[in-house]
Amino acid sequence: MKRQMMTAVAVCALAFTAGCAATTTSGEARPLQAEGGAQTFTPAPVTATGLRADYPTTVAGATQFVADAEAKMLTFGEYAARVQWARATNITFDTMWLESKVNAEATELQVQFANQAARFNDVAVDPVVRRKLNLLRLGIVLPAPNRPGAAEELSQITTRLDSTYSTGKFDFKGQPITLDEASLILADSRDPNETKALYEGWRTISPVMKNDYARMVEIANEGARELGFADTGALWRSGYDMPADDFAEETDRLWAQVKPFYENLHCYVRARLNAKYGDAVQPDHGPIRADLLGNMWSQQWGNIYDVVAPTSGGASSYDLTELLKTADYDPVKMVKTGEGFYVSLGLDPLPQTFWERSQIVRPRDREVVCHASAWDLDNADDIRIKMCTNVNGDDFYTVHHELGHNYYQRAYKNQPMLFRNGANDGFHEAIGDFVGLSALTPTYLNQIGLLKTTPGAEEDIPFLLKMALDKIAFLPFGLMVDRWRWGVFSGETSPDQYNAAWTADMLKYQGLVPPGPRPTNAFDPGAKYHVPGNTPYTRYFLAHIYQFQFQRAACKQAGWTGPLHRCSVYGNEAVGARFNAMLEMGQSKPWPEAMQAFTGETANDASAVADYFAPLNQWLTVQNRGHDCGWSEA
Numbered sequence: 061m062k063r064q065m066m067t068a069v070a071v072c073a074l075a076f077t078a079g080c081a082a083t084t085t086s087g088e089a090r091p092l093q094a095e096g097g098a099q100t101f102t103p104a105p106v107t108a109t110g111l112r113a114d115y116p117t118t119v120a121g122a123t124q125f126v127a128d129a130e131a132k133m134l135t136f137g138e139y140a141a142r143v144q145w146a147r148a149t150n151i152t153f154d155t156m157w158l159e160s161k162v163n164a165e166a167t168e169l170q171v172q173f174a175n176q177a178a179r180f181n182d183v184a185v186d187p188v189v190r191r192k193l194n195l196l197r198l199g200i201v202l203p204a205p206n207r208p209g210a211a212e213e214l215s216q217i218t219t220r221l222d223s224t225y226s227t228g229k230f231d232f233k234g235q236p237i238t239l240d241e242a243s244l245i246l247a248d249s250r251d252p253n254e255t256k257a258l259y260e261g262w263r264t265i266s267p268v269m270k271n272d273y274a275r276m277v278e279i280a281n282e283g284a285r286e287l288g289f290a291d292t293g294a295l296w297r298s299g300y301d302m303p304a305d306d307f308a309e310e311t312d313r314l315w316a317q318v319k320p321f322y323e324n325l326h327c328y329v330r331a332r333l334n335a336k337y338g339d340a341v342q343p344d345h346g347p348i349r350a351d352l353l354g355n356m357w358s359q360q361w362g363n364i365y366d367v368v369a370p371t372s373g374g375a376s377s378y379d380l381t382e383l384l385k386t387a388d389y390d391p392v393k394m395v396k397t398g399e400g401f402y403v404s405l406g407l408d409p410l411p412q413t414f415w416e417r418s419q420i421v422r423p424r425d426r427e428v429v430c431h432a433s434a435w436d437l438d439n440a441d442d443i444r445i446k447m448c449t450n451v452n453g454d455d456f457y458t459v460h461h462e463l464g465h466n467y468y469q470r471a472y473k474n475q476p477m478l479f480r481n482g483a484n485d486g487f488h489e490a491i492g493d494f495v496g497l498s499a500l501t502p503t504y505l506n507q508i509g510l511l512k513t514t515p516g517a518e519e520d521i522p523f524l525l526k527m528a529l530d531k532i533a534f535l536p537f538g539l540m541v542d543r544w545r546w547g548v549f550s551g552e553t554s555p556d557q558y559n560a561a562w563t564a565d566m567l568k569y570q571g572l573v574p575p576g577p578r579p580t581n582a583f584d585p586g587a588k589y590h591v592p593g594n595t596p597y598t599r600y601f602l603a604h605i606y607q608f609q610f611q612r613a614a615c616k617q618a619g620w621t622g623p624l625h626r627c628s629v630y631g632n633e634a635v636g637a638r639f640n641a642m643l644e645m646g647q648s649k650p651w652p653e654a655m656q657a658f659t660g661e662t663a664n665d666a667s668a669v670a671d672y673f674a675p676l677n678q679w680l681t682v683q684n685r686g687h688d689c690g691w692s693e694a
C-alpha cells in the first residue's frame with residue numbers, strides 16, 4: 061500500500077507525496093520536532109525534476125512525453141524506494157531526512173507529470189497512451205500545490221506522521237510497550253480492565269499528530285484542486301475506471317448487500333460477550349464495547365473465537381496458533397510455507413535476494429515500521445516483505461497476504477512501467493487474501509502436516525464462524541476509515557470534529573463504542589496505521605469482496621462442487637495459470653477486464669460473500685432468535 065507514484069513500489073508502506081515545480085525550489089526548512097519518539101530533522105531543499113515542459117501537443121508529443129515519464133519513473137522510483145526502505149527498516153534522524161527529501165522530489169515529479177498529461181486532453185492518441193495519460197493524472201495520493209516549499213512541507217509532515225506512529229510506545233503496567241506487544245496481549249486478554257488500558261494506552265500516541273494531520277489535509281487539498289479535483293477524497297475515488305461519484309455509490313451498494321450479515325454476526329457476538337462479561341461490561345443491546353474484540357481497532361475479531369464458539373453442535377477442534385507453535389514453526393518457516401503455496405500453483409519460487417533482503421522479524425537494535433508491507437524496489441526482481449512476524453495464526457495469514465503483493469508485482473514486471481500496478485488497489489490487496497482462503501482450510505493444514513486429521517462437516521460452522529469473525533467483521537471497518545477521510549478532505553469534518561466524527565463512524569458502521577469517554581485531545585484515527593501512513597483504505601473493503609469472487613471462480617474452475625469454504629486450490633496449476641494471466645495484466649486494462657480474465661465476471665459482486673458464508677448466516681439467524689438485533693446510531 062505504498063502510494064503509487066513510481067507505481068506501487070512498496071504495496072504497503074509510506075507513500076510518495078506530490079508537488080509541482082519544474083525549477084529548483086527551496087522549501088522553508090522549518091526544523092521539525094518529531095514527537096512521540098521520532099527525531100528532530102531539518103529537510104533539504106528540493107532539486108529540479110528536470111523534465112521538459114514543451115512537448116508539442118500532438119500524438120508524437122504525447123507519446124514521447126509518456127515514454128520519458130515512464131523512463132523517469134523507473135529510475136527515480138528505484139532510488140526513492142531504496143531510500144524509503146532504508147527509513148522504514150531503520151528510523152533515525154538521517155533516514156527521516158533522506159526520505160522526506162526524496163518524497164518531496166517524488167511529489168514534485170508526480171504533479172508535474174499530472175499537469176503535463178492534462179495538456180494532451182484534446183489530442184487523439186491511441187487507447188494505450190490515453191490510459192497511461194489518465195494514470196499519470198490519477199496516480200498521486202497526496203498532491204502538493206505548485207508553490208515553493210509546499211512539497212517539502214507536505215513530505216516532512218508525512219514522514220513525521222509515519223515515524224511517530226511506528227515508534228509509538230505507551231506505559232502498560234509500569235513498562236513501555238510497543239504496538240505489536242500490546243496487540244499480542246489484547247488478543248488473549250479476557251480482563252476488561254486490561255483490554256481498556258490497552259485500547260486507551262495505544263491511543264495516547266496519536267494526539268500529537270492532530271495538527272500535522274490537519275495541515276497535511278490543507279496542503280493536499282490545495283494540490284488536488286490545482287489538478288482539477290474537488291478535494292483529495294475525490295482524487296482517491298477516481299482510480300476505479302468509473303466516475304468518482306459512481307464509485308462512492310458502488311461502495312454503498314456493496315455495503316447494503318453485506319450489512320444484514322454483519323448485523324447478524326454483531327448480534328450473536330454481543331450476546332456471547334454479554335454472557336461472558338455481564339451487563340455492566342457488555343449489555344445485551346446497543347453497541348459492542350470495542351476493546352473486547354481481541355484487536356486494537358476491532359477490525360478483525362477472530363482472536364475471541366474462544367469466547368463466542370458454539371456451545372452446542374461442536375466447536376473447533378484446533379487453534380492455528382497452537383498448531384504452529386507445537387510444530388515448532390519460526391517466522392522464516394512461515395514465509396517458506398507461504399511461498400510453497402504459490403509454488404504449488406505453478407509460480408516460480410521467490411528469488412534468493414528476497415530471503416537476503418526482507419525484514420521478517422522485528423530487529424532488536426533499532427526502530428522500524430512494523431506494519432506489514434510488501435515491496436518491489438526495482439520494479440522487477442528485488443521483491444521483499446517487511447514484517448515483524450510472530451508465530452501465530454494472524455501472521456500466518458498475513459504472510460500469505462504480503463506474498464500475494466510480491467507475486468503480483470513480479471507477474472506484471474514485463475508490462476510498460478505505467479501498467480506495473482494492480483488492476484485497481486483492491487485487486488492488489490485481494491490476491492494474497494484469496495490464497496489465504498485456501499491456506500486456512502483444514503484440508504490444506506492437514507496436507508502440510510500441521511493438522512493430524514481433517515475434520516468433517518461437524519466443524520463447518522465453527523470454521524465459518526472463525527472466518528466470519530475476521531472477514532465479515534472487517535467489512536464496516538474497511539468502509540469507515542475512508543468514509544471518515546472523505547469527510548475530512550471535503551471539509552465536512554473540521555479538525556475540531558475529527559475525533560467525534562471517527563467515534564460516530566465507529567458507531568454507525570461497526571456498531572461499536574470505545575470502552576470509556578475519550579479525552580478532549582484524542583485523535584483516535586491517528587492510532588490506525590493507514591491514517592498517519594496515508595494509505596487509502598477502501599481497497600481493503602473491495603478486497604474483502606473480490607477475494608470471495610476469486611475463490612468462487614477458482615473453485616468452479618477446479619471442478620469443486622462442495623461448499624466453497626472447504627475448497628482449497630493448493631497444487632492446482634491450471635487455476636494457477638489462469639490466476640497468473642490476470643496478474644500479468646497488471647493495470648494495462650480497466651479492472652473489469654482483469655476480473656473477467658480470471659473469474660468470467662465483470663462487476664463487483666458481494667453475492668460471492670453470501671455464497672461462501674451461507675450456512676453460517678442461516679445458523680446465526682437461528683441463534684439470534686428472540687434477540688433484538690441492531691443498535692441505535694444516535
Ligand code: X8Z
Nearest residue numbers: 061071072431432433458600
Ligand atoms: O494493512 C494491511 C496489510 C498490508 S497491505 C497488512 N491490511 C489492513 C490492515 O492491517 O488494517 C490487511 C488487512 C487490512
Ligand code: ZN
Nearest residue numbers: 061072461489
Ligand atoms: Zn496488503
